[in-house]
Amino acid sequence: MKRFILALAPLLVLVACANSTLVRQESANHIGMPVQLYPEVIDAGNFRLQAYERIHAKGQPARIYIEGDGHAWQSKRVVSRDPTPMNPVALKLAAQDRVQNVIYLARPCQFPEKTEQIWTAYNNPGEKDIEKGGLKEKCDQAYWTNKRVAPEVIASYQDALNYYRQEYNIPSFEIVGYSGGAAVAAILAAERSDITTLRTVAGNLDHTAFTTLHGVSPMSGSLNPTDYALDLVNVPQRHFVGQRDDIIPPSIYESYAQKFVDKSCLNVTLVERADHLEGMVEQWGALLELPVDCKSVTPDPTAWSRQLNQDGPK
Structure with a gap:
């Protein structure tokens, strides 16, 4: 009986994982x-x-939303079996958007189509190629840990945006990235000429500063938006930072902004009553109305952080 139970244990974990994934989907x-x-x-x-x-208006611009890292870790030291977000904040933001063309993109390996994909990726991290719908997909767990923003991940989103350009004749994109998805959004904005504005929400715009702050393993296989400051200097940007966010605190944005010699295209909003998971969605309609532009006079980069120090978390 004991041997039977031990043999059954992996199957029970797999079934539980599948059920959880289906619920999230x-x-x-x-x-x-x-x-x-x-x-x-x-x-x-x-x-x-x-x-x-x-897509209600072919041939017109679209707004792209990129999801955060999702359920990447069970705890500070234990990797999750399935990175599918339990609280898909970027999707909730997209659902608040009333423009005609809205596209939400999850991160690699989130919302897996096959249950066995989860189990194989978790237990065989060296086994990179997993059959999925007749195609090979690289779903090593590294893609939701240290390689979240690897070059091949960025290339995947490049292909996705190219697909939408061709399929719907979309001439340009506004891009929005939430949490870790902000890094993907920023790098895409740096590399593409058809992205007109960049917005980030609770964005991890400097993963080196982030991992140092939290004392976790460095994202050694990932690109970092701070290395793209020269390419982003003329891209109109607005970054939304939660006043109560202790996961991506204001210091992460400040580390990113320090890389810009010319800050005239950087706009930042400190969002009251918002932490990393709550508060942004409820205010998103109003936040979207804020301009995303480049100023003729470089703004004072410390003004908003002085406000934080004066007011304190609310």
């Missing part, structure tokens, strides 16, 4: 579909990216 459907954000899977380089999209 269903939850995402309930967020997106009522506002006509319909699920789609995009073949994009080494990965297949879960998308939710509403």
Whole structure:
């Protein structure tokens, strides 16, 4: 009997993991579909990216939302079996957006189509190629730990945006990145000429500063937005920082902003009553109305942090 139970244990974990993944997928459907954000899977380089999209005006610009890191870690030292977000904040932000063309893109290996993909990726981190819908997908657990923003990840999003350009004749994109997805968004904005504005929400814009702050393993396989300051200097940007956010505190944005000699295209908003997971979505309609532009006079980069020090968390 003991031997039988031991043999059954991995199967029980797999079933539990599958159920959890299905619940998260269903939850995402309930967020997106009522506002006509319909699920789609995009073949994009080494990965297949879960998308939710509403394209009501072909040939017109679109706003892209990129999800955060999701459920990457069970704890500070234990890697999650499935990085699918339990609280898909970027999807919730997209659902608040009323423009005609909205596209949400999850991160690699989130919302897996096959249950065995989760189990194989978790238990065989060296086994990179996993069959998925007849294609090979690289879902090593490194892609939700130290390689979250690896060059091949960026290449995957490049392919996804190229697909939307061709499929719907989209001339340009506004891009929004949440948490770790902000790094992907920033690098795409640096590399592409068809991205007109960059917004980030609780954005991890300097993963070196982030891992140092929290005392966790460095993201050694990832690109860092701070290395793209020269390419981003003329991109209109607005960064939303939660006043109560202790995961991505204001110091992360400040570390990013310090890399810019010319800060005229940097706009930052300290969002009251917002932490890393709560508060941004509820205010998103109003936050979207704030301008994303480049000023003729360079703003005082310390003004907003002085406000934080004076007011304190609210």
